Amino acid sequence: MIGIVGAGAFGTALGVALASESRDVVLWARDATQVADMASIRENKALPGVRLPPALHPAAALEDLSAAQVVLLTLPMQALHGFLDMYQSHFSHKILVACCKGIDLSALTGPSHVIARTCPSATPAVLTGPSFAADIARGLPTALTLACDDPQIGEMLQRALSTPALRLYRTTDVTGAELGGALKNVIAIACGVAIGAGLGESARAALMARGFAEMQRLALARGAQAETLMGLSGFGDLVLTCTSAQSRNFRHGLALGKGEAPPAATVEGVATAQAVARLAGQLGLEMPVTAQVAALVTGRQTVKNALESLLTRPLKEE
Ligand SMILES: NC(=O)C1=CN([C@@H]2O[C@H](COP(=O)(O)OP(=O)(O)OC[C@H]3O[C@@H](n4cnc5c(N)ncnc54)[C@H](O)[C@@H]3O)[C@@H](O)[C@H]2O)C=CC1
Ligand SMILES: O=C(CO)COP(=O)(O)O
DSSP states (O other): OEEEEOOSHHHHHHHHHHHTTTOOEEEEOSOHHHHHHHHHHSOOTTSTTOOOOTTEEEESOGGGGTTOSEEEEOSOHHHHHHHHHHHGGGGTTOEEEEOOOSOOTTTOOOHHHHHHHHOTTSEEEEEESSOOHHHHHTTOOEEEEEEESSHHHHHHHHHHHOOSSEEEEEESOHHHHHHHHHHHHHHHHHHHHHHHTTOOHHHHHHHHHHHHHHHHHHHHHTTOOHHHHHSIIIIIHHHHHHHOTTOHHHHHHHHHHHTOOOOSSOOHHHHHHHHHHHHHHHHTOOOHHHHHHHHHHTTSSOHHHHHHHHHTSOOOOO
16 A cells, blocks of 8 residues: 555645556545545545546545555645654654655755654655656656665665556666756746746746756755756756746746746745755855746846846856
8 A cells, every 4th residue: 555645736646646556545635624525526626637546545644544654745845844743653664755846945955854854764765757747647658766775665666656657767866866856946937937028938948958057066066966867857857847837836937027926836946946045055056047046036136137147147168
């Protein structure tokens, strides 16, 4: 049996994909009414139009996860620390697969370190890569990265979480995998701003390429492998998120670029841009696109001035 914590769009989509292959899944949500609705109408409003298969069991009690050795954590990044800190006793000695994409704003670390700190007896792993919840739930082909320090546990997870449509590639580079997924959200906001402000497709491509250089700079400084960033979790997810209006990070930037109020949603790049800007300062790394996104999302910078400061930087080697 596989446990999933957080019945938003992504947790539900992964639950549907696994349960459609007759794997028993317990999907935990904090809202008892939402759980009762899912159990009765076999649909989750967070992922409308998708039927919940019989093998997916909605649950409101964390005790219902006790039989699951593997638990996927599909909460927003900034909620992870508080949640695990409060409920750590339910997760002792389990394999906890972080599916959230971001950097914790107070600890300035990714989800695997948050797990290690709050649940020291648990084994952390990371599932990340280019995938929209709606695509996974519809059974469309998707390829993701599964990262775990322990290669044997990584192999077990790869088998347990792959389906014919959901293809998992394995790595032991947990840092690279989680940073790829976190950092691309920041660049997706920048790309949304560029398109929203009418700067055109060439500007978007420039931001993606220079943003990718920043992603690699930070990831390598944190000990990640360059190949990981060039794979699904870095390059792959950067392309998807920066070019699709399905992305909430992209749409957030799009609204800022148009001078509109961004729609309410889980937009991981907002907090992560601020965390990464701080981290870059601590590590003495130049991350100009990230710095401008951090200033924009906190209202410290205007789109016009952000653009001007990027365009007036000294000319240099690529
Ligand atoms: N939606 C997508 O296409 C994808 C999302 N992800 C990642 O998955 C994570 C979750 O995203 P979504 O499911 O899309 O967000 P969402 O906004 O649809 O759902 C988040 C869920 O977490 C619950 N939640 C929030 N704080 C909580 C807390 N303190 N305790 C318990 N439950 C809490 C909310 O009630 C909600 O059900 C994010 O890090 C996102 O980057 C990754 C790949 C694809
Ligand atoms: O991570 C995602 C796609 O891989 C989902 O992107 P958003 O969180 O921007 O919607």
